[in-house]
Amino acid sequence: MSLLHKVRRFEADLTRAVERRARDWAKSGAREPLEIAQAIVDTVAERLEPAARGRYVFPYNRLHVSIVAASRDDRARFAAVLDSEPTLRDRILARVGDADGDKTGIQIVVSYVPRQSPGWRTLEYHVDFARVATAPVAPAPAPALEKSPDLHIAIVNGTAERPTYVFSLPRVNLGRCAEVRDSLSRLVRTNHVAFVDVTGTANHSVSRRHAHIEYVESTRDYRLRDDRSAQGTSIVRNGRMLSVPAGSRGVRLESGDEVVLGEARARVRIGELAGP
Numbered sequence: 001m002s003l004l005h006k007v008r009r010f011e012a013d014l015t016r017a018v019e020r021r022a023r024d025w026a027k028s029g030a031r032e033p034l035e036i037a038q039a040i041v042d043t044v045a046e047r048l049e050p051a052a053r054g055r056y057v058f059p060y061n062r063l064h065v066s067i068v069a070a071s072r073d074d075r076a077r078f079a080a081v082l083d084s085e086p087t088l089r090d091r092i093l094a095r096v097g098d099a100d101g102d103k104t105g106i107q108i109v110v111s112y113v114p115r116q117s118p119g120w121r122t123l124e125y126h127v128d129f130a131r132v133a134t135a136p137v138a139p140a141p142a143p144a145l146e147k148s149p150d151l152h153i154a155i156v157n158g159t160a161e162r163p164t165y166v167f168s169l170p171r172v173n174l175g176r177c178a179e180v181r182d183s184l185s186r187l188v189r190t191n192h193v194a195f196v197d198v199t200g201t202a203n204h205s206v207s208r209r210h211a212h213i214e215y216v217e218s219t220r221d222y223r224l225r226d227d228r229s230a231q232g233t234s235i236v237r238n239g240r241m242l243s244v245p246a247g248s249r250g251v252r253l254e255s256g257d258e259v260v261l262g263e264a265r266a267r268v269r270i271g272e273l274a275g276p
Contacts, residue, residue: 018116035187038091038187044095062106063106064109065109065126066116070115150271151166151270153266156266159202173212174259174261176197189208209260210226210229213259222252223249225248233259
C-alpha cells in the first residue's frame with residue numbers, strides 16, 4: 001500500500017471519528033437514510049487499492065451491507081431511498097468507476113438488522129467485503145412491501161417547486177428547500193414537497209424540516225406528523241382545524257384534507273381516482 005493511500009485512509013478514519021464524536025456531543029440522533037447511503041458509498045471507496053502507474057483496483061466482487069432498521073417503517077424508509085434513482089448499487093459502481101476490472105459482476109446484498117453487532121465501525125451500518133471464485137447464489141427475495149395508494153398533493157397557498165405532486169412512497173417529507181444541510185454542509189434531509197426559500201411570503205413560515213406524511217401499513221392509511229416545526233402543523237377538515245402535536249404519532253389523513261404548514265397550505269387526495 002502506497003504512503004499516499006495510507007494517508008487518505010487515515011484521514012477518512014479520522015473524519016469519521018470526529019463526526020461520530022460531534023453527533024454524540026450534540027445528541028443529534030440517528031442520521032437520515034440518504035446520509036447513511038452516502039456514508040456506505042464512502043466506506044466502499046476506501047477499499048480501492050493503488051496499483052502500478054497510478055491506477056487503482058477494487059479487489060472485491062461481493063458486498064454485504066447490513067443496516068440497522070428495527071421497525072418495518074424504518075425498513076420501508078431505507079428501501080425507498082436505496083432503490084430510488086440513482087440506486088445504492090449505481091452510486092457504489094460510480095464511486096469505484098476509476099478502478100480497473102469488470103465492475104458489473106459486483107454483487108451487492110443489503111439486509112436489515114435490529115441492532116448493531118460487535119466489531120462494527122459505525123452505529124448505523126456495516127459492510128462485509130469478499131472475493132468469491134464462483135458466482136454466488138442469488139439471495140431469496142425479500143417479502144414485497146405493500147404498495148401504498150397514490151397520494152396527490154396540490155399547493156393551495158405558498159409556492160413549491162411544483163404546483164402538484166403524486167407519490168406512492170412510504171414517507172413524503174415536506175419543508176422549505178429541496179435539500180437540508182447541517183453546519184458542516186452535510187445532507188441530512190431531502191424534501192419531496194419543497195417550498196422555495198423566499199422571504200416575506202407564506203413560504204418563510206415553513207420550516208426546513210417541517211413535517212412528513214407516512215404510510216402506515218398496519219392500518220393502511222397515511223398519517224401527518226410534525227417534525228418539531230417552528231410555526232406548527234395542522235389539518236383543515238370540513239371547516240374544522242385539527243392540530244398535529246409535535247412528537248405525537250400524528251393525525252390520520254383523509255382525502256380532501258388541507259395540510260397547514262405555518263401559513264402555507266396543500267390539499268391532499270388519496271387514491272388513483274382522486275379528483276381535482
